[in-house]
Amino acid sequence: MSGSSALMAIGHIFLFYILFLSQSHEKRRGVGKGNRKDARGTHPPNNALGAGNFLVQVGFGTPVQTFHLTLDTGSFATWVRCQPPTSRCPQRQTPLMFYPSCSSTSSDAPCWPSCKYEQWYKDHSKAAGNFLVDTLRIEDDDKVEYEIPEFVFLCALEDNGDFGKASGILGLGLGNSSYKFGTYSLVSQTATMFDKVFCHCLPMLENSKGYVYFGEKARENCPFSGSYTPLLRKPSDEPTSFYYVNLIAITINQKRVPISSAVSSPGTILDSGTVITRLPSSVYSALRSEFQGWMTNYPRAPPDELLDTCYHLEGYANPEIPKMVLHFENLDVNLDQTAVTWNANGKSKVCWAFAANEDGLTIIGNHQQQKLNILYNIPDQRVEIGPGKC
16 A cells, blocks of 8 residues: 555545654663664664753553653664553553553564563663554644554563653664564554655754654655755664765865765764764864864853863854754755754853764764754655755
């Protein structure tokens, strides 16, 4: 069934899913390259840094139990905090916890009885449990916008670490049969409905709304801007969740800094689950020097966690921030000024919103993706990026 015929079958449902920028000063900590056993997931680094989670309202089970999950294009597994499915449905339920025993549509996943899975993070936090099957509903203010029956997701019996206000992850990363449990990605499970096409726009302001569309609605509401960058084939020894593209260079002010394939291999990852963009150390140093030169008229401020280039801008009505452009293969993306800096404490402390990555990996984080329509067209192996309406 094509994406358009699936939409016809469910009565022209308008696929507009609301995202919320969390106000929490907690952040899900970064995931690193851990032990790549078959039943472990990995994720690029993403250290804690204030508010930065983008949350989507998701319902599981029948009757529906509703949660806020972090939208994450950097991991394939959707998971939610969960009680063991063998326990009885209690009269009193713990908030932010899914109870499979209270759902009439819950059942074992096809992998049963070998459904154990662990999602590891760089700070040694993790989510671990078993895959289950139940109905998934993506909601907007308690109104069901779309319903996916028999959806396979991770019932996380254990989650150690800081995940902020999120009760789990809505994984929009890639997945395929060559990776254990890889076919359980949302993209794979809804392939006949949405043809592996989706787009999102992440809002800039706290409590503001963004959107994510799937299938034909993604094409309609994130229209082609005229250019795209190709998705790269992933190395066989890398996790299959990531979307790799070719970032050729970055311009700040008038200085263009090239990014060679030798420095950033196997490519650049687009990841909505990472907050701040990570750059190879040599590239970061060159761009930071240019940024510092532009900001010499402003007083310096102490570093803010992983951000080491900060300034006191209180009392400056319209501080001049240098423009930045991301040069992808076949596509240039002009960053909004709000994507160039991070407000650590309102305008009283503003930091350059990039960080160095000593292992050479380049990751475009969600702070640099704000206010952009980003459309993932997996069958055509390309990503379209243009101005958004969020």
